Amino acid sequence: MSDWIDELLVAIELHSPERIRAAAAAGRSLADPIRGKPAVDWLLEMYTRSDRFTECLSTLVGLGAEVAAPEALPVLLNDVQAIRARASADAEWLGRRIFWRSAFTPLEGATLLHVAAEYGHLAAARTLLELGVDVNSRAATDADGLNGHTPLFHTVNSNGNRSAPVMHLLLGAGARADLQVSGITWGRGFEWETTCFDVTPVGYAQLGLLPQMHRKEQDIYENVRALLVACGRSASAIRNVPNRYLSPTAS
Secondary structure, three states: OHHHHHHHHHHHHOOOHHHHHHHHHHOOOOOOOEOOEOHHHHHHHOOOOOOOHHHHHHHHHHOOOOOOOHHHHHHHOOOHHHHHHHHHHOOOHHHOOEEEOOOOOOEEEEOHHHHHHHOOOHHHHHHHHHOOOOOOOOOOEOOOOOEOOOHHHHHOOOHHHOOHHHHHHHHHOOOOOOOOEEEEEEOOOOOOOEEEEEEOHHHHHHHHHOHHHOOOHHHHHHHHHHHHHHOOOOOOOOOOOOOHHHOOOOO
16 A cells, blocks of 8 residues: 555655656545645645646646645646636635645745745746735744745745746835845754744845755855845855855865
């Protein structure tokens, strides 16, 4: 029984719809929990971000997997028509808050725009902004006063820099690159959990250089430069990138 579950989880982690379908065909219904949680939750929580996320999500739903927060489905699928239809049918939908586990920046008390930013869904983010979602909306704060971050924070040190286009979209729409929060617990509940204190999007971007974040130095500094410019600050002081000292060929 565990063999097909192991294969399913690997398929989800690798964003392979083909392997998801093959694993599901060898096991039981995906409407049942997989090791204690819905199959879709595994996809939402896992480390990988890619263009195949939406196809994997559609595949899981098509195989009977439940979505814990179905109100977020149009955004998770990056489906512009579905977003517009849902907003038209339900005047309160754009104000919904999402609570689920995230491998990176928290999605606790997050808006739909936070969700689009986290998964790098540019079309969804653009549509939400067009529909009037506040570009500087805040996520919830926890009992320690941490988080309370805006969607921009999700974009500045994303996996594979996938959310950089959303970062530029948000900055163009007036997202504050100088807004400071008391702290963000990155990867809450995972082995790489890291609390980052007193951060702005600029500082949070630079924290992508921490080894546990596995981000590319060049990507991080390109994002830092864009954020500094958005703050009206000079970015001319960014030098020695990539850092020669860190190069494996450095003498």
